Amino acid sequence: MVHYIGLLLDDSRLEAIKGTGLEEKLTTLFGGQVKQLIMEVPEEVSKKILAEFPNARIDSRSFLEDLPVAFKRALFQEVVNKKSLGAEVIEAVFQKIDEIKDLAAKESEYIPPPDIDTSEI
Amino acid sequence: MVLLKTPPPHGGNLVDRVVRNPDRAKKMADGCVAFDIKPTMLDGVPIRNVYREIMSICYGFFSPVDGSMVRNEVERVLEERRLLSEWVFPYPLVFDISEEDYKSLGVGEGDRLLLRLKGQPFAVLDIDEVYKIDPVDIATRTFGTPERNPEVVKVPFDKKHPGYMIYRSMQPVVLAGKYTIVNEPKFRNPFDKFWFPPAKCREAFKEKGWRTAIAHQTRNVPHVGHEALMKNAAYTGDVEPCRGILVNAIIGAKRRGDYPDEAILEGHAAVNRFGYIKPERHMVTFTLWDMRYGNPIESLLHGIIRQNMGCTHHMFGRDHAAVGEYYDMYATQILWTKGIPSFGFEAPPNEVDYGLKIIPQNMAEFWYCPKCQEMVYSETCGHVDMKQKLSGSFIRGMVAEGIFPPNIIMRNEVYKAIVKWWKVYGYPFVNPKYLEEKDKNLEVDLPPMEVSKG
Known part of the structure; x- marks a missing residue:
């Protein structure tokens, strides 16, 4: 059975995939305002991911959810690097899995905030 | 159609038990035995601080409740969700302390206890009654059980329920009586x-x-x-x-x-x-x-x-x-x-x-x-x-x-x-x-x- 990972895209991520050909693979939600890339994940790979991150789960849509932010960020970076949503992307992420797990372990304490101006609040 | 109007406070009047005159407040607090408010803890994490209840009572949010409830009132609330004054009220609200604290304070009915918060005088509690509670019993009856409340309770409450654990983690001695804030806290930003x-x-x-x-x-x-x-x-x-x-x-x-x-x-x-x-x-x-x-x-x-x-x-x-x-x-x-x-x-x-x-x-x-x-x-x-x-x-x-x-x-x-x-x-x-x-x-x-x- 195939599972999925949804990579949500904001403006900065959309900019990052410009010219990679991935724009054509975008799917949308909420009247086109939410854009995402959907990666197919073979069951044996999703098992491997679930083994690495115990809080992750597969939801009713067969999407892998509650993945660490560090994993999702690394995944997106490799998607951009490889200009692909294929199996080689997750393979590349797994090359750095120890580093990602270290970052993920710290995620209950610290996640770097986005660099946006909040002075109007 | 009748035009609606702002409803009256529950119980008829808003409770206001905040003394804003510093001289009067000092007179009320002078000479009282003092107690530093402690949070209710569960596994090292604070799950309740009674100061919040005291604030909400004294500023009238919980009107007509005006203090820590006496035993009969707690029973009435648990059985019928009514105060002794008949007005509907859902939760027992009590000032609970440990046996050790009770012994070391040496206070009883008729005494006034000064409650300190963050090291400063905060409120006084005029003690009308001292009694003991069984926190497990209070917790169970507060939220109901599938047997007693089959219309809406599906499974028994347990340690995973934060509210149930607030009551279960309470201390066994209750000091009941009216609260009065004698030193108005200043809210932090925001x-x-x-x-x-x-x-x-x-x-x-x-x-x-x-x-x-x-x-x-x-x-x-x-x-x-x-x-x-x-x-x-x-x-x-x-x-x-x-x-x-x-x-x-x-x-x-x-x-x-x-x-x-x-x-x-x-x-x-x-x-x-x-x-x-x-x-x-x-x-x-x-x-x-x-x-x-x-x-x-x-x-x-x-x-x-x-x-x-x-x-x-x-x-x-x-x-x-x-x-x-x-x-x-x-x-x-x-x-x-x-x-x-x-x-x-x-x-x-x-x-x-x-x-x-x-x-x-x-x-x-x-x-x-x-x-x-x-x-x-x-x-x-x-x-x-x-x-x-x-x-x-x-x-x-x-x-x-x-x-x-x-x-x-x-x-x-x-x-x-x-x-x-x-x-x-x-x-x-x-x-x-x-x-x-x-x-x-x-x-x-x-x-x-x-x-x-x-």
Whole structure:
């Protein structure tokens, strides 16, 4: 059975995939305002991911959810690097899995905030 | 049709037990035995601080309750959800201390105890009665059981339920009697901007011309689904929609993964500051209370608080103030539609003697319909198979990843309120650092006050 990972895209991520050909693979939600890339994940790979991150789960849509932010960020970076949503992307992420797990372990304490101006609040 | 008016406070009058004259306050506190308020702890984490109850009682949010309840009143509340004065009230509220503290204080009936908070005098408790409780019994009867309350309780309450654990973790000795605040706490930023005790809130309604107002309960940063709920629920009223929407956040003990209280308040305020609901119609406030997650029981408290604040209506959703699946997901709506006899309500709480005057507005869900191309009400839109729900976990995942949510999910300025406090605590949600600082700082500071020792 195939599972999925949804990579949500904001403006900065959309900019990052410009010219990679991935724009054509975008799917949308909420009247086109939410854009995402959907990666197919073979069951044996999703098992491997679930083994690495115990809080992750597969939801009713067969999407892998509650993945660490560090994993999702690394995944997106490799998607951009490889200009692909294929199996080689997750393979590349797994090359750095120890580093990602270290970052993920710290995620209950610290996640770097986005660099946006909040002075109007 | 009769035009609605601001309802009277629950019980007839707003409780105001705050001494604002410093000389009188000092006289009341001088010579008293003093006790430093301690949080109720569970596994090293504070789950309740009774100072919040004292504040909400003395400033009138819980009117007509005016202190820590005597034994007979606790029994009456547990059996019938009524005070000794007959008025409806959902929860036992007590000042509990350990046997050791009781022995070392050496106080009894007729004594006045000075309660200190953050090292300063805060309030006095005039002790009318001292008695013992069985915290497990109180916890079980507070929330109900499947056997005693089969209409809505599905499974027995256990250690996973935060409200049940608040009662179970209480100390065994209760000092009952009236509280009086003798040293008014000063709210820290940003809480100070949203502090509207009932008397002040009613004044604000008068100034705004809010003859009718609907209350919105929150413990969350608002997404657009919440905004749609507020806007649409407000269409109830009398000959016109409600003139005001009162957001009243419950501020108290936090759990890991919650949004920080500061982001919740400033997130809601951003909805009106940036015009998504104009400030003439929308106002953000809070009540200090360590939420018990009692679904129908909690909804009674919410109704009382917001009636005391001056609201004519209250919106109640599915799984109102709920956690887990202990209660039927519609328990609150059942209570306000036909009553729950086993909890003392043969009829809805606004149709019984000594009941509430606030009018319930039971609401279903809002989601995005791609066919209608707008946020829709679940009971109205015919394209249910196409629904796109604004799930909390979906938005939380987006927030955690640092993805700027599109305006149709969360307003830009609301998201910025999250990020503002994310920068302060290094995390978008409640983390250990937040819990530690919250426990240390609370929401208030106490001005220095000299009193002679007892």
